[in-house]
Amino acid sequence: MSKRICLVEDDAIMGESLQDRLRMEGYAVSWFTETVAAEAALTSDRFAVVISDIRLPDADGGEWFRRLQSSYGGALPPFIFITGFGTIDAAVGLVKDGAADYLTKPFNLDALVARVAGLSENGGAEQGGDAAPDPVLGVSPAMRDVEGQLRRVGAARAGCLITGESGTGKEFAARYLHQWTPHHGELVAVNCGALTESLLEAELFGHERGAFTGAQRRHQGLFEQAQGGTLLLDEIGEMSATMQVKLLRVIQERRIRRVGGERSIPVDVQLVFATHRDLRAMVSAGAFREDLYYRINVVHVRLPPLRERPEDILWFARAFLREIAGDAPPRTLSPAAERVLMGAPWPGNLRELHHALERAVIMSDAAVLEPRDLFPEIDEPAADNGTLSDYLKACEKQRILATLQDRDGQIQASADALGISRKSLWERMRRYGIRARDLVSGRARGS
Template identity: 55%
Template sequence: MNAAVRVCLVEDDPIMGESLCERFRLEGFDAHWCTSGAEAMRSLREQAFDVVISDMRLGDTTGEAIFDWAAGALPQAPPFVFITGYGTVDQAVALIKRGACDYVTKPFDLDALVARVLEIASAARAQDEGVPGLEPLGVSAAMQRIEAMLPRLARAASTVLIVGESGVGKERVAQRLHACLPDAARRPFVALNCGAVPETLLEPELFGHEKGAFTGAARSRAGVFEQAHGGTLFLDEIGEMTLAMQVRLLRAVQERQVVRVGGERPIPVDLLLVCATHRDLKAMVAEGTFREDLFYRVNVVQIRVPPLRERREDIPWLIRRFLSDIARQSGEARRHLTPAAEEAALAYPWPGNVRELKHAVERACIMSPAEWITPAALFPDAELPPPAGDVQAPLGDYLRECECRYIRGALESCDGHIGRTAELLGISRKNLWEKMKKLDIGHA
């Protein structure tokens, strides 16, 4: 790593903070020490850091509150590592499930912490070197497992098959895989939806054509195989191809060369081929609608992207990012979901997966003028289902969690300003302070 790793250390204990900061600087890190949650949030808003190391318990807030704030307020939150005592280990483990990178328990091995932070920063930079601004795939364990295997596939694989229902984000996985290639920013990424191109036009789209090859071919044109030479070719919905077209694709996959329509000269292509489908190709082979030899050629390495209903942890994370994107593109204030709307989103099965979720959030922002998006705005045409799963907590605990999330959302929308937050909630400052203390909510 050429540039020094930038670490934001959040620790209110002066002895511990000074010791950690000094050690990281001696190791060559660019360490910035924040003695409070408020200072950390200001620093994270103003500067870019590779890793955040935060104590779980701070004088004015908690590490969890900073983590939640960063996830919603920053375009891309840096990786978090938490320092925790015995009493907050369960809380730290829960944060890992929500997307935090790691935690260390007191007393901890400082050498191991330094090595772990360097490992996390190196992995984050390696992912970001490919396509600038490309976000993580998700915070669920399933999506993190996929993301963890992609660098290895980029180094070793030449053909990858991505399977999953429509709308799960197969192309985003392909883009992230491409981003793991060396010098990915200078390599082409070319995508083609085979199911959206008429059969008569699919062959020239794939392999190109020479001038005069057919009516309307006024000039020679390279197909997507040639366009992707040196980079990645993403062929979506290959299960929609006819058997005749599958034969032509098989030759290109086997020989890594193409012949343009109307041409005779074979053109070598060197690329990473990523195919995708929502169909069961093995069942299609049994039915005789997909060639067995092509199936084994493209199914060298298979990645299954689970549907959204199997990774519900990603739903709030995706919604926050969609809302941030909409605010950035429109120039308007960022919208927020009420706790009830978030519960409804978690309970809904999302048959259209991430695509349906994104459209629902966009529609709610367009149709609802309010800052807070309600369940009715998110699901205007549907009868809202009850929360999924059996009731596993007393009503008081559930209501406490809803109130906690609602107040945190209000604090975030008011940049942590107590007076404005109290006014937004329609309660007094004293009442707000009492609720925050009761619910263990810090502020910026």
Template identity: 55%
Template sequence: MSNPTIPFLCLIEDDEIMGESLLDRFELEGYRVDWHRTAQSALAAVGDKDYAAVVSDIRLPDGSGEEIFIRLLERGLSLPPFLFITGHGSIDRAVALLKLGAADYITKPFDLDQLVEKVGALCGNRVSPCEEDNCRLGISPAMRKIAQTLPRLALHAPTLLITGESGVGKEVIAREIHRLDPSTTIRPFVAVNCAAISESLLEAELFGHEKGAFTGATRARKGVFEQADGGTLFLDEIGDTPLSMQVKLLRAVQERKIVRVGGNTEIAVNLRLICATHRDLRKMVEEGAFREDLYYRIHVIQIKVPPLRERREDILWFAQRFLEEQAAKGERKQLSRSGEEALLGHAWPGNIRELRHAIERASILTPGPLLEPEALFEEGEQPAPVDNKELGSYLQGCEERYIRDALARNDGHLGRTAESLGISRKNLWEKMKKLEISSIG
């Protein structure tokens, strides 16, 4: 007998890549999913089974999601909430369905996290917070929340996408996922930066080559897909791969099979694939710069890493870790009070990587035990000195700007804004009241 406490979803989607991506994601979120590829199959099931919600594409090979909904309404049935997936050209149809009683719609290309949030709201379902509090990624709420999801992802997610600015620690998270999976801890972790390899060499780097495949190929060589077999492959800056390579990459991601350059034999690989980028892949899809099918194939699970300026609790925490690393090398230093204030007052455009370099440089070049602001920043970088009162005002101003920016990015939606900031909705509301910020939209 099925567990009635687990929400039961009806997924109506004929596209195999999209359907598999949605199925994988919803199952990872803890849902039971009934996937239908045709209107006829879905029509019979919705009238017969007790679904918590229905997620349906508008266009189907033998009809449409719209027809399913209308025909069910005509039967006078009590229907579960319907959420429709639509392209920009069909938004008017989706709006018309809302007027008939549909719950919501989302347009392609969409953010899977946003879709999961919408479905969770329709089902009244929320993922229980993880009790694990041993965060290796930072002490801010945002990074603790990411850390809490990693053990489950390490066990169940074969493909992930990590996004965030350069230097935020995307590879660190990928390595942590690899470490947490007991099946891969003694297997290889292979990392490659797609943006650092020329287009002419990228295919051979990814898939390997046979002897004589091109000038200089004096022997066969395994590519990173084969090197990572049994472990984890980390493809950094996936957004920088050319369109011509994305076609071949899609096949490797989808089938877990590759063919070496100059070869004809398919080689199966069994690995976890973690992709990362600082680019906005959804925008690139809309502009035709990134394949939509590859986007949905690698975007089953997305981990969004906020920049260091949006999680200031982590600045001194990381600084102390880097100081301990330097102490192990014989350079034992500590931050002066003004040095700490200078770190907190800096914008950190290079994120954690920039912070590490600042600590390392200052530790090596400073003869005394204390690191002052002038040692931490090169000329022109150092923030203006502040006293305690000014620092508090400065940090409050930073907090206000970050909250306003987050509200703007999330169209004034308090729930999504709170989630992006790593705080509760109540905490966000209290901060907005204190800072006299009114909701947007």
């Protein structure tokens, strides 16, 4: 494995910090502040990885990379680009054109070291536009790592536990995993928290005719419907203790018995589980079986919330606008609207982002969406007062107030509409001094 790194960074503090850390990890680092000197070194020395800023004093890092590609092609070592918010789109384009990866400032040095290690150990095998499919779940490094994990799990047909906050896209992740499974069946999904215990049992395992009142014919359950494919058990943390026991038996034996049936039926399905809850904490509290937890936690894939991967916000926003537009020309976002989207906390994650854009498209006739289209609860002059953080907090408070007023102060209904949990809504109400008793007949007093 080559241990030589070419670092191209004109910021003295950043360059010294990266050089020191990489040398601590055992790499020999050649540090350059301009592309001319770095290119000369690339022609004479062999490097495992090139780490380069996009904004450099003598050239644009992206244009330099593309020129090197045309000159050296496959002989070029893997490139990792360092980018700020203003050049995220450029970095994404570079990855599509063959760069290995990019990191957004400020970034975690451990993540950079891990990426360098992976590329150097693979001899740059991940370099090149054909190395990985186009992003589906996001363009951020975190979500591209998630996609890589899901591809490996799918290929192995291993069990998988997908966790993440509400609205992070757990079902979409399960569908992505299913696409990479050597299956001959379909993906079938069920929300374990949406059905009573008896209905969930009949839905999962099926039932024979006459098994209970209303069972007028034999019904194949979801395990049978998913034969040869994938079964997603969403919100597994909501499953009752009795159903947990029955599920554990099926996982162990790979056989099911219909309700009212006398024979067991073998099943061949890839099981994927999803939840927004902390199952380990539930095990400690006695609310979830420990043996079942270890059975379903073969591979754990965590979907980070949107606030931890800001690179995905605008990428998803544009994708959602194209989806909402259908056959019509999609709306676009003004620079001010993009800044507001990037700075918003998005407690409801992708679901909340989609709802905000859909509402804006419905309520506005403008081809270019502005901040007031995305957050209509805020008076426009308020955008000019205080910091962006103050503005976004005011947006969030007004959105919560408006939602509560529309639902006569009903907490659970409002939490569902906002795409957050009841607990999260209570915490935000307490933070902003919103009292449930003040919300009467759709009007808030003392807001």
